[in-house]
Amino acid sequence: MKKSLLAVAAIGAFASAAQAQSSVTVYGILDVGYVGNSASGPATTGAIQGNGPSTQKVTNSSFGQSAEQSSRIGFKGTEDLGGGTSAFFTAEFGLQPQGTTWAPNNRQSFVGLKKNGIGQASIGTQYTALWMNALNPTDPGNGNNVAGNIIRPVGLSASQDGQGAASTAVTILTTNSLYGETARFAGFRLAANYVMNGQDATQRTTAAVATTPATATTNGKVGSAAAVTGGPNTFTGVSFSGDYTLNKLLVTAAYSNFKQQQIQGAAGTFDPALAFPSTAVTVASTTNTSDTQYYGGATYDFGILKAYANYVNRKIVDANNSSKYLSRSGQQIGVRSYVTPVIEAWASAGLGRYQAFGAGEPTANVTAYQLGANYYLSKRTNLYGIFGHSQTSSVNGSSIVGATAGSSISGYALGLRHTF
Structure with a gap:
């Protein structure tokens, strides 16, 4: 009997030790509320000859989600391997609180190793170094999904639902x-x-054809024709970031370059409409592009407010013909401050510019601003209000898809965010 009790105690002690060495945390965000937006500009169809160009306006208004932050649920854990080394993992999925089905998207899924005092490494689906360590920490809007942010631009669909919305400014994850x-x-x-x-x-591929005397032979067989298709289907690249902190100052810079090649088997042309937000641009018979991104940002905490400054540049080029390209650049300043112990407010304003290949290398200028505030009911729950607006001020040369003269978009949201 005593031996049995000792065995049970030993097993219990071993289980407790194993349990103490590893830990798993469940975390997440649920963000819901009223979301509205409107966009206006010249219509792509419906113009009547002789009466000038037609215009169109689109408005959306609904009880929506993910305006301040994309809703998500995640699991992360660590295991102590001893000697200052640990294993870790993260599995994070997007949530759609207003939906009726379980349809998450994979935001992050990776596993890695960490050595205290040296660093860490991981493999899987992850945020780029440019986004995670440079742009996101220095964005005055904290990466929200409402229009009006030059370095985190979003459109109508992203204002309604930030899940997986691609950014036209940078590549967020790979x-x-x-x-x-x-x-x-x-x-x-x-x-x-x-x-x-x-x-x-x-x-x-071998396809059957009519067997007549005039039919040519393929591989020595009459009545068949062989076609060879396929080729490379690749997406490769790098993303680097470096940052420096000194007391209340943070300075960061980053660079990304991604190359994509995919045989499509059908002729096409360089289409700027496909360049943003996707990195895939149809060129000749291939999807073959080089996507280069630069970012620089800084913040300084003055105590009563934190000041922000940002610069971003992205250029997508036809890898077969460097004269075919579409680029976007932007610069922005902003502030963020606690007006009272429970009310936080921010504001930002910026200028952007599109430039593309074509006659006269057409350019388009964009202005944008955003205002927002949080009212914290507790450490994890807050009410928020956000308004943003962007306007294409001018176009020089032929039109650029997504940057038509006189086009504008406004977004606004009132919501409730809870983190856990």
Whole structure:
């Protein structure tokens, strides 16, 4: 009997020790409320010859979701491996609180190792170093999904639902990514992604044809024709970031470059409409592009408010013909401050510019601003109000898709956000 009790006690002690070495945390955000937006500009169809161009206006108004932050649920855990080394994982999925079905999207899923005092590395679907360590920490709007932010621009659909909404400014996350990050040394930290997703496949297809004397033979057989299709299907690239903190100052810079190639088997042309937000641009018979992104940002906490400054540039180029391109740049300043212990407010304003290949290298200028406020009911629950507006002020040369002269978009949201 005593031996049995000792065995049970030993097993219990071992289980407790194992339990203490690892931990799993469930976390998430639920963001719901009233979401509205409106967009106006020249109509693409319906103009009557001789009466000038027609215009159109689109408005949306609904009880929506994910205006301040995209709703999500996540699981993360760590295991102590000893000697200052630990294993960790994250699995994070988007939620749609106003939906009736379980349809999450994979925001992050990765596993990695960490060594205290040196750094960490992980593999999976992850945010880019540019987004996670540079742009997101220095955005005065904290990456919200309402119009009016030059460095985090969104459209009508993103204002209603921020799940997986691609940013026209930068690449936010990638699959098949190896991510590494150093520990902070004397205020400095470096991070990098390497994305590798490659495939090269060749397929031979044999199709039946009429068997007549005039029919040519293929592979020595009358009545069949063989066609070879396929080729590379790759998405590769890198993302680097570096940041420095000194007391109340944060300075950061980042660079990303991604290359995509995919044989489509059908002729096409460089279409700027496909360039943003997707990195896939149809060129000749391939989806073959080079996507380069730069970002620089800084914040300084004056105590009564925090000041922000940002610059972003993105250029997508036909990898087969560098004269075919579409670029977007923007600069923005902003402030964020607690007006009272429970009321936080922010404001930002910026200028942007599109430029594309074509006659006269057409350009379009964009202005944008955003205002927002949070009222904290508790540490984890707050009410919010956000309004933003962007306007295409002018176009020089031929039109640019998505940057038509006189077009504008306004977004507004009143909601409730709860974090757990």
